[in-house]
Amino acid sequence: MTRILHRSIGPDLPRAVSGQGVYITDAAGRRYIDGSGGAAVTSIGHGNAEVLEAMRAQMDRIAYAHTSFFTTDAAESLADRLVELAPEGLDYVYLVSGGSEAVEAALKMARQYCVEIGQPQRRHIIARRQSYHGNTIGALATGGNAWRRAQFQPILPETHHVSPCYAWRDQRPDETAQDYAARLAQELEDKILELGADQVIAFVAEPVVGATLGAVPAVEGYFRRIREVCDRYGVLLILDEVMCGMGRTGTIFAHEQEGVVPDIVTVAKGLGGGYQPIGAVLLSAKIYDAFRDGSGLFQHGHTYIGHPVAAAAAGKVVEIMTRPGMMDNVQAMGLRLREGLKAALGEHPNIGDIRGRGLFCGVELVADRDSKQPLDPGLKTHAKIKREAMARGLMCYPMGGTIDGIRGDHVLLAPPYIIQPDEVDQIVDRLAAAIRAAVG
Numbered sequence: 456m457t458r459i460l461h462r463s464i465g466p467d468l469p470r471a472v473s474g475q476g477v478y479i480t481d482a483a484g485r486r487y488i489d490g491s492g493g494a495a496v497t498s499i500g501h502g503n504a505e506v507l508e509a510m511r512a513q514m515d516r517i518a519y520a521h522t523s524f525f526t527t528d529a530a531e532s533l534a535d536r537l538v539e540l541a542p543e544g545l546d547y548v549y550l551v552s553g554g555s556e557a558v559e560a561a562l563k564m565a566r567q568y569c570v571e572i573g574q575p576q577r578r579h580i581i582a583r584r585q586s587y588h589g590n591t592i593g594a595l596a597t598g599g600n601a602w603r604r605a606q607f608q609p610i611l612p613e614t615h616h617v618s619p620c621y622a623w624r625d626q627r628p629d630e631t632a633q634d635y636a637a638r639l640a641q642e643l644e645d646k647i648l649e650l651g652a653d654q655v656i657a658f659v660a661e662p663v664v665g666a667t668l669g670a671v672p673a674v675e676g677y678f679r680r681i682r683e684v685c686d687r688y689g690v691l692l693i694l695d696e697v698m699c700g701m702g703r704t705g706t707i708f709a710h711e712q713e714g715v716v717p718d719i720v721t722v723a724k725g726l727g728g729g730y731q732p733i734g735a736v737l738l739s740a741k742i743y744d745a746f747r748d749g750s751g752l753f754q755h756g757h758t759y760i761g762h763p764v765a766a767a768a769a770g771k772v773v774e775i776m777t778r779p780g781m782m783d784n785v786q787a788m789g790l791r792l793r794e795g796l797k798a799a800l801g802e803h804p805n806i807g808d809i810r811g812r813g814l815f816c817g818v819e820l821v822a823d824r825d826s827k828q829p830l831d832p833g834l835k836t837h838a839k840i841k842r843e844a845m846a847r848g849l850m851c852y853p854m855g856g857t858i859d860g861i862r863g864d865h866v867l868l869a870p871p872y873i874i875q876p877d878e879v880d881q882i883v884d885r886l887a888a889a890i891r892a893a894v895g
């Protein structure tokens with residue numbers, strides 16, 4: 456019996472006892488291939504001796520120093536490195552302990568910026584439906600996952616939502632990608648005008664939608680159009696790369712592939728690679744300068760921000776993921792994964808779409824390929840796939856997403872960046888078998 460309140464109450468979870476490379480072993484000696492990096496967390500693989508050494512060395516020096524008294528080499532050098540890696544225009548870093556914390560900090564940063572520049576009337580946040588930005592109250596309010604929000608709705612701060620960029624379902628047959636992007640940008644502009652041209656703080660979006668839709672990138676040009684709309688009305692652009700950032704899509708920041716520079720970016724998961732709980736918010740100099748020249752502080756903070764051991768671990772994880780060849784491997788293995796999945800499952804009557812970018816892949820299931828009608832939610836197909844996959848030694852991340860109130864099932868794959876071709880092929884084989892066992 457467990458005394459832990461796990462996310463799902465009931466099923467006995469296997470006990471993980473060791474991890475090496477792309478594998479986790481449980482107490483019964485069963486080995487699982489980590490096809491999802493947990494929840495897109497494990498970036499450079501499990502059991503990396505260099506990261507453990509970096510953490511140990513930091514702990515030998517000092518494990519914790521509160522950031523209202525001290526800064527540390529570990530935190531400073533991580534921030535320096537993140538700014539070096541980011542596109543020009545993201546100049547400062549705020550270190551937190553995870554993704555939801557990063558989103559909360561980003562929201563408050565954006566609001567405080569408006570106050571500092573003399574626009575305190577700005578009070579609205581716009582995000583997208585079918586998105587996920589975390590589980591704390593502010594982040595949950597920002598997210599547009601109707602199922603996750605439902606029972607908490609009465610205590611969520613008001614947030615406004617527009618359509619996601621989800622071409623496979625929503626791009627009209629007579630519409631080019633450009634027209635589709637323009638239509639969505641217009642929808643955002645209309646929403647801003649409805650709320651008041653000078654009333655909106657920020658627009659928040661995931662460059663590649665992770666936990667709600669399953670690795671859905673935007674169409675070419677979408678984010679450039681969005682950036683233009685935000686600029687027209689002084690609305691900050693916050694990109695949430697908690698899941699898709701830090702190398703997951705084959706570039707360190709996912710938005711590098713979109714040709715835009717946001718005002719604020721959140722990262723987490725892959726940044727610490729699971730070695731430590733850590734997240735970061737990157738922000739532009741204009742926001743930092745407004746704080747410095749205004750009230751002289753960012754009115755926010757948690758006890759563990761800038762934690763030295765977490766920063767030391769992340770510093771080494773980032774060093775490893777930026778070594779020559781690593782991002783090439785993410786691109787090449789991502790392609791192999793999608794091609795393998797298409798070969799194994801592309802003709803299956805319940806496979807609607809296989810998509811993604813880099814080692815961030817999604818498989819969407821449907822009841823009918825032509826109408827794209829989701830499977831009956833009562834079947835709980837995503838849960839069955841997870842069980843069947845675990846029984847075959849595969850960790851994948853199946854979800855019952857929400858498509859305009861109808862739950863659709865998809866599987867997210869996000870293996871470590873060090874994965875090799877034979878391991879990719881094992882994921883394909885095991886997932887194909889698990890899906891066939893789950894849906895027939």
Ligand code: PMP
Nearest residue numbers: 553554555587588589665697698
């Ligand atoms: N934003 C995005 C895009 C995410 O995918 C997640 C986690 N799945 C979060 C925020 C929240 O991160 P965390 O679970 O670390 O709080």
